[in-house]
Amino acid sequence: MLALQVLWLLPGPAYAHPLSQGSLNVTVYPDHISVRVRVTVEEMTVTNRLTSPDAAPGPFGAMESASYEQHAAYLAQHIQVLADGKRLSGGVSKVDPPADAEPKAMDMASYELLYPIPANAAHPHQIELRSDVLTEASIGGGMKWDASYVVQIAQSGSSPRLELLTSSKPVVFECDWSPGSTAARSAASSPDRSQVFKEYFFHGIGHIFNLEDPGYDHLLFVTALVLGATTLWELFTLVTAFTLAHTITLTLAALNLVHVSERVVEPLIALSIVFVALENVVFPRRSHGWLRLGVAFFFGLFHGLGFAGALLQAMQGMNGSVVLVAIIAFSIGVEVAHQMVVIPLFACLKLARKTRSDEGSKRRFSVAIQRFGSAAISLAGLFYLFIALRLSFSGAG
Numbered sequence: 001m002l003a004l005q006v007l008w009l010l011p012g013p014a015y016a017h018p019l020s021q022g023s024l025n026v027t028v029y030p031d032h033i034s035v036r037v038r039v040t041v042e043e044m045t046v047t048n049r050l051t052s053p054d055a056a057p058g059p060f061g062a063m064e065s066a067s068y069e070q071h072a073a074y075l076a077q078h079i080q081v082l083a084d085g086k087r088l089s090g091g092v093s094k095v096d097p098p099a100d101a102e103p104k105a106m107d108m109a110s111y112e113l114l115y116p117i118p119a120n121a122a123h124p125h126q127i128e129l130r131s132d133v134l135t136e137a138s139i140g141g142g143m144k145w146d147a148s149y150v151v152q153i154a155q156s157g158s159s160p161r162l163e164l165l166t167s168s169k170p171v172v173f174e175c176d177w178s179p180g181s182t183a184a185r186s187a188a189s190s191p192d193r194s195q196v197f198k199e200y201f202f203h204g205i206g207h208i209f210n211l212e213d214p215g216y217d218h219l220l221f222v223t224a225l226v227l228g229a230t231t232l233w234e235l236f237t238l239v240t241a242f243t244l245a246h247t248i249t250l251t252l253a254a255l256n257l258v259h260v261s262e263r264v265v266e267p268l269i270a271l272s273i274v275f276v277a278l279e280n281v282v283f284p285r286r287s288h289g290w291l292r293l294g295v296a297f298f299f300g301l302f303h304g305l306g307f308a309g310a311l312l313q314a315m316q317g318m319n320g321s322v323v324l325v326a327i328i329a330f331s332i333g334v335e336v337a338h339q340m341v342v343i344p345l346f347a348c349l350k351l352a353r354k355t356r357s358d359e360g361s362k363r364r365f366s367v368a369i370q371r372f373g374s375a376a377i378s379l380a381g382l383f384y385l386f387i388a389l390r391l392s393f394s395g396a397g
Helices: 003-011 041-051 065-078 181-186 194-209 216-229 232-253 260-283 289-314 320-352 358-394
Strands: 019-027 032-040 077-084 091-096 107-117 125-131 138-140 146-155 161-166 171-174
Touching: 003 260, 019 125, 032 077, 032 358, 041 065, 041 107, 065 077, 065 107, 077 107, 077 161, 077 260, 091 289, 107 171, 125 146, 146 171, 161 194, 161 260, 181 320, 194 320, 216 232, 216 260, 216 289, 216 358, 232 289, 232 320, 260 289
Parallel strands: 019 146
Antiparallel strands: 019 032, 032 107, 077 125, 091 107, 125 171, 146 161
């Protein structure tokens, strides 16, 4: 009954990874701001479908140039550029669809957006980028779309700085128009790797703890691992194996060695939640040891692929070492977030177990908590699996 109520409340299809991602190449000139946007065909079609009732259904329902122009115009309104605190009016100056007449989901389109600075205004000292892309689109079940953009921003003639733009995290850039500064900027090094590490470390944590759109799939999976673990060391190794596998697939995708359609990946992610949870319910004594470690690692590979595609497409063109720094930092952030969830939860379960008087009642209490909690997680996993399979077979989103 609970599962039916949840499905009834769902207004539309959604994956366990409701992500919309791309890249922005921002150049600051004295009289205007140029924003070069690179997005996937999939992002274009999903955004159009979510924000326009007249959009064609499915990811490839309408490939004519008007679809790209519609998306570019939407981004010009929802990627906000402020100069010294004043919002600039943006417009689309160029739209370049993918070269392929029948583009695939991960093929890239590019747009050039221009934000003129008023003629009577001084050269801007501070540029701020904000995004409310897809914030008006509701998924259901309390989830929001997570639109994020890898930003390379620089004054004309200088090397770019790497930032991450999300609906909750703006990008602020300080300009320097003093004499001789152009030459100094031109000699600047590539994006500061320590800054990249910091950005993506906190992005990894935010991927799990975003209050508007937490990483439900990760939280459900690692919670199922907690319920099956008997020692803190066992739990630590399980979560670390999961994160390690996540990192491997991110890295392979960054090197263009692996690409798996999300129509395959997303059902497998949902299935991983169901599998681990049901194993706790049906075979609680088998949810330990090397077999469970292998399960955590195996399914971690697919969780990594679920995040990799659009993010790494957005990173195309960046220096390879910078991309690897970003991946490592992101993965460490995810691992830290996982441990911040599982260790307190494990400690609470241990304390609750100690309230029982003898070993027999402690064992029965542990099994009951494991089975009851895992049954609830398996229902949530079935909810995700139903949605993912519906999308995969219907060709939606």
